[in-house]
Amino acid sequence: MYIQQLYTGCLSEAAYYIESNGEAAIVDPLRDIDAYLQLAAERNTRIKYIFETHFHADFVSGHIDLAKATGATIIYGPQTETKLPVHIAADGEQFAIGDISITVLHTPGHTLESSCYLLKDATGKEHCVFTGDTLFVGDVGRPDLAQKGADLTMEELAGMLYDSLQKHILTRPDDVIVYPAHGAGSACGKSLGPETFSTIGEQKANNYALQPQSKAEFVRAVTDGLSAPPQYFPINARINKEGYEDLDSVLAKGMKALSVREVREALDRDVLVLDTRHATEFSQGFVPGSVFIGLEGRFAEWAGSLLPYTGEMLLVTEPGKERETLMRLARVGFQNMIGYLEGGFESWKTSGEAIDLIVDVEPDELAMDLPFDENIVVLDVRKPSEFAEGHVKDAINIPLNDMTDPLNLARLEEEQNLYVHCLGGYRSLIAASLLKRQGIHNLRNVLGGWNAIKKEEKIPTEKEKSVLN
Secondary structure, eight states, rough: EEEEEEGGGGGEEEEEEEEEEEEEEEEESSOOOOOHHHHHHTOOOEEEEEEEESOOOOOOBSSSHHHHHHHHEEEEEETOOSSSEEEEOTTTOOOEEEEEEEEEEEEETTTTTTTEEEOOTSSSSSEEEEETTTTTTTTOOOOOOOOOOOOOOOOHHHHHOOOOIIITTTSSOOTTEEEBBTTTTTTTTTSOOOOOOOHHHHHHOOGGGGGSHHHHHHHHHHTOOOOOOTTHHHHHHHHHHHHHHHHHHHHHHTTEEEEEHHHHHHHHTTTTTESSOOOHHHTBOOTOOOOOOOTTSSHHHHHHHHOOOOSSSEEEEEOHHHHHHHHHHHTTOOOOOOEEEEHHHHHHHHOOOOOBBEEEEEHHHHHHHHOOOOOEEEOOOOHHHHHHHOOOOEEEOOGGGGOOHHHHTTTSSSSEEEEEEEEESHHHHHHHHHHHHHHHHEEEEEHHHHHTTTOOTTTTEEOHHHHHH
């Protein structure tokens, strides 16, 4: 028996390769399937099954392309509704992989079809459970992602999750390994721990959701403080349920090299330009109207949260990073990339085309300007919880997730001198690019964000007591 976790940090996503006696299975594959095919080829095994724990909302699964490439059967749990060619398993149904077996444990709550997969070794001993988004290290899946038409409240789904955990998780032996679908940073839960695997015993001891409590207490615990899910979640869930264009076709379209003239013509028809270079490079010069989302951060999640899924998109990347950018966009369901600027931004600049830039300032410059400029407005784009813990006095809080809402942008006035910041600098530059795309140019990006600002003694700060209390 061989098990390998394949973890993708930018999505905090874990897929799994399971093998026994020449047969293999994949749990929750990403859309780019080459790693699974290569692993199976290297180990001389045949991929027999693809187990999906649910219709993922935070990424597009590779189940369709992997099934086409291998002939493997796609397995979903009970209450799955899809027209895709899948096997909808019954609760308790078993599947043999070489000398080991996988048992389906239907665990509705995160979604209706959510299921865990219990692996028993060749002796029949329970070895591990692939918990998907039902159980994480330190948390459980959010219960507010009911698909359209389900007509269920998050409290009702949370109640189902309580029953599922009581029936199928808490009854497992303490030494059974827990392999979840996500780790820290994922928006699929509230407070995922830093580890990417655990045991049932450790989770019984340390996971707040598995402590002895009534169903009502559990429902309150898992729903309290739950922030709104990213806007792209229902889009990805629908794509996983209904199907998608094959990845090779998406990459072929996106890998078209576009000349400066072709990019200029695309801009004339309002094609979105996405610039994925490093933050320091972008701020020093970019194609006017570009949106910045750097590959060095949680790129795919921010792209899914902030960019439209309709309309065409072209890329400006560091030369050699075009394919990686396309792949990471495709992971969250983008299929409308029409190409990239050949030669990168340097070709645009040397052609004599107009460029834009963003002024970066250190916190000490903000400290010097604050007492003397009554038009200064500090725009903090962190989450409300971060803002509440401490912020510049009288700052405006518009979280980056909400920057595309016209009502929020209406809070900003033309005569204001905006100083934009986040925690460290990544989100604020994204926000600055969005503001410039909307015609708001009188802004500066505060380098180092709140981490640097709070060290500057001359900048007055405060906490949002009404939120903290």
